[in-house]
Amino acid sequence: MIIYSTDPRKGYVTKSAIENMRSSLAREIFRQDLLQIYSEQTIQRNTLTEQSRNTLREHLEQMRTGTYRNTVIEDLMSRLAEKLKHTTGKKQYGYLQIPLKELVNKIVDELAKDERVAAAYAKWYELRNEVLRTYKDKLPGPIPLSQQKEFKQIKNIVIAEAIDLGNHRLTFEGDENAEPTHEEETAGGDDTPGPPMAEPEVVLHEVVEDQDYNFYDTPSPTPASDSGDEEPGKLHIAWNDRYKEARTLLYGNDDMEPNFEQALQLFSEEAEDGNALAMHDLGRMYMDGLGVEMDTDAASCWYEKTLSAFMDIETEKENRYIEYRIGKMYAAGLGTAQDYEEAAGWFNTAVLQNHKYAQYSLAGLYYRGQGAAQDFYTAFELYRRAARQQVPYADYELAKMYRDGVGTERNAEEAELHFEEAFYGFRKLEEQNHDDKLQYRLGQMLYTGTGTEKDVEAAIGYFEKSARLGNVHAQYMLGRIYLDADSGHENVLQAILWLTKAADNGNDLAQYALGKLYRDGNHVEMDIQKAISLFTLSAEQDNSYAAYALGKLYLTGVEVPKDIDSAIKWLTLSAELGNQFAQYTLAKLYLAGEDVVSDIPKVLELFLKSAEQGNQYAQYQLGRFYLKGEHIPKDAKAAIKWLTASAEQDNQYAQYQLGKLYLLGKDVSPDRETAVHWLTHSAEQGNIYAQFFLDHLDSFRDPSLLLAATRLLHHLSRIFHEEERRLPGGPSIQVESKLRRKIREKKLAQGHAPDDHEQKITTY
Structure with a gap:
């Protein structure tokens, strides 16, 4: 060493x-x-x-x-x-x-x-x-x-x-966290969510008519035959024995399950004989893949033949039922390009002959402003005329108009009465037809307790019948119910099965719901790419919640690489579709000016759209803008309006700011009682600044100075x-x-x- x-x-x-x-x-x-x-x-x-x-x-x-x-x-x-x-x-x-x-x-x-x-x-x-x-x-x-x-x-x-x-x-002390929580964002559309409970508007080709009315109560005789002695190949409409048997095989009844293959065979035989009704049913079976592989080209071909047959029959002899059916096909775009104006013309011709389903269908066009100028009052009168002739769909729409005060005065009693009439009318029609759309609607009314007592078990029964007939709305609802731990019918395997089936059949709600499961790893193994794929399919069908979910994924950059361009693309789509949280999120991005160029006019526009939908956070931000007067002229009146709207939704930050304003008498007349009211509500939610003011109500020092040490501490x-x-x-x-x-x-x-x-x- x-x-x-x-x-x-x-x-x-x-x-x-x-x-x-x-x-x-x-x-x-x-x-x-x-x-x-x-x-x-x-x-x-x-x-x-x-x-x-x-x-x-x-x-x-x-x-x-x-x-x-x-x-x-x-x-x-x-x-x-x-x-x-x-x-x-x-x-x-x-x-x-x-x-x-x-x-x-x-x-x-x-x-x-x-x-x-x-x-x-x-x-x-x-x-x-x-x-x-x-x-x-x-x-x-x-x-x-x-x-x-x-x-x-x-x-x-x-x-x-x-x-x-x-x-x-x-x-504005302590409002750094004045943002929507995940639960709040998803309650309207992201964690059950999505779009509200499945209640799609009944499109015209989904209305199921009363058979007896169409073929026996029609004032002018139809070319329909019940004897089956029509000349082979001649175009006609016939509710004959073979056609009725095919319908029974398609929908089933209390004693028999549906048999799509046999139904397809009988409808084909009827169509070859020239029965236009059977041609339409064949189009529906090919479109939904019932008893045959889904084939949209074949479906379109049969719908074109149907429309052509209806036109030929109507030319030979005017008939209000045929006119109504032609209008339905134009409205739905079946066998032709969708043309609401043409549909309205055909419906109006049938309405002049007091055809009740034409009245209902024309009312829908007036209500939505399709093919005619939007007119709620005309829609209301047409729905009422149809309801008097016992059209349950019209009763249902009337009930909503009475409930919401659209086209008439609000009337809760009338609304409840018409919902009840609709429920019993749908049930009577379903007993005749066993149609999947009727079964779905009955299930939906039983599930929500609309027009009848709430009965989830009975609702599931109708949904299952409808789902087996290929109704994607029913398939989605079964998935939702079976996924809900509080429904009393939780069955995760069945839930995923039905959601997958509905998603595969193109239902945007199911695609979105399933996408969330894969995104969060709930009940399935987490698979972000699969989630993105499902969200994309749903968003491309204008599902604002799916578009918002995609935007958030790309914006946060946690599960996937951050991609601002994609985030802006999907958030913008969602915002344009009216999603209040997408509007709010985009506004915050344009306000920060970090990932995108700052754009204050756009910020205000988006905050306003979101606030008008009741978004308390957007309302608070608008109040903040108008009160500070940094990017826009100060407007104390507008500030108080939006802060109050937000505070009334229990936003603690708006409550605190209002309380402070009324206490200090800045921009508003001093009002100690109102100040204490809002400060107390804010403090009860844990706002320490509001509590600080309540503890120092009698201090004559500048409150901003009083709070200086607290702000520095934070x-x-x-x-x-x-x-x-x-x-x-x-x-x-x-x-x-x-x-x-x-x-x-x-x-x-x-x-x-x-x-x-x-x-x-x-x-x-």
Whole structure:
């Protein structure tokens, strides 16, 4: 062994060097024994570090959620605000004159005297020293908070607060988290959600008519025959025995399950004989894949033949039923391009002959403004005429109009009466036809308790009958019910089966619901790509919730790489489809101006659209805009309107701001009673600023100054939190290369396992 000094000026070995040599030799001689000791020390140190980290987090939470009254800080902030008014140049700490810097430092150090801050700072120091101890034998002593470089940003925050005080700028304390929760976003369409419960508007070709009315109660005789003695191949409509048997085989009855293959055969025979009704049924079977592979081309071909046959029959002899059926095909775009105006003309011709289903169908066009100018009053009268002739669909629409006050005065009693009439009318029709659309509608009314007592079990029975006939709405509803743990009928396997079937059949609600399961890994293995695929299929059918879900996935960049262009694309589609949360999210993006170019007019437009749909967060943001008057002219009246709308939905931030305004008499007449009302509601939801005001109602000091220390306390808690994340064990920790090298050198000197490093010659 050769021992020498590394310092050429010293010709001897110092006592400290001898101690280092002894320590090093002992580590090498007893390496294996020490490894066990080091391992145990590491475990103990990690345990202590985690305990310290948890304690620090508790202190930070106390800072974040607490209030702080300090008259010294209030006086210092008041002095700083006044001095900054007369200061030119850049108002940041590094550019201030020394006297102002000292004043800022005093404020920071006064803030550090608070026991919560002092405890957090001490614990932070303890954790930080764990890092330094790895490569330093002598640790630096604690220094004042104002001199700690890791916390220097608090100084500029103090300056910014003082500037706001000096300018008497309106402050919005504690609203950093004034954002919709995941539950709120999904309650309207993302976690059951989606679009509301499946109640699609009944499209015209889905209306099931009363057979007896169409063929026996028609004033003018139809070319229909019940004897089957029509000339073979001649176009006609006939409700004959073979056609009725085919219908029974298609829909089944109480004694017999549907038999699609046999139904297809009989319909084909009838169609070859020229029965236009059978041609239409064949189109439907090919379209829905009943008893045959789904074939939209074949379906279109049969629908074209049907329409042509109806036109020929009607030309030969006018008939209100045929005119009605022609109108239905134009309205639905079956066998021809969709043409609402042409449909309205045919319906009107049949209405002139008092055809009740034509009355109902024409009413729908007036209601929606399709093929005719939108006219709720005309729609209401036509629905009423049809309802008087016992059309349950008309009763159902009348009930909604009475309920909502559309086209007539609101009348809850009339609404309930017509819902009941609709339910019993649908049930009577279903007993005749066993049609999947009727079964679905009956199931839906039983499920929601509309027009009848709520009966989920009976609803499931109707939904299952309808679903087996290929009704995608019923398939989706079964999936929803079986997925709902609170329904009393939870069956996850059946739920996924029906949702998958409905999704495969193109139902956008099912695609969206199934996409959420794969996105969240609920009941199925998480598969983001499958979720995206399902969301895309749904969004392409204008499902605003699916488009919103896609936009959020690409925006957050957690499960998939962040893609702002895709996020904007889908959020914009969702917003244009009227999704209030997409409108709000887009508005926030354009307001921030980070991922997209800032566009204030667009921000206001989107916030307004969202707010008008009752979005409390958009209402709050609009109130904020109008009150601050930064990007638009200040409008206190508009601000109060939107803040009140938001506050009435229990938005604690709007309640607090309103309470503060009424208490201070800024922009509104002072109203202590109203102020206390809103502040109390806000405080009951945990708003500490509202509680602070309630505790200091009789203070004559500027409330902004009163709150200055509290605001600084909360700013400091955020800075501490950021620094805590950088400490060992924190998330996303990245060690700087120079520090990493020092740590490695220290570990080498501590005698880590042989495969950690090659043995090095130690010099002293």
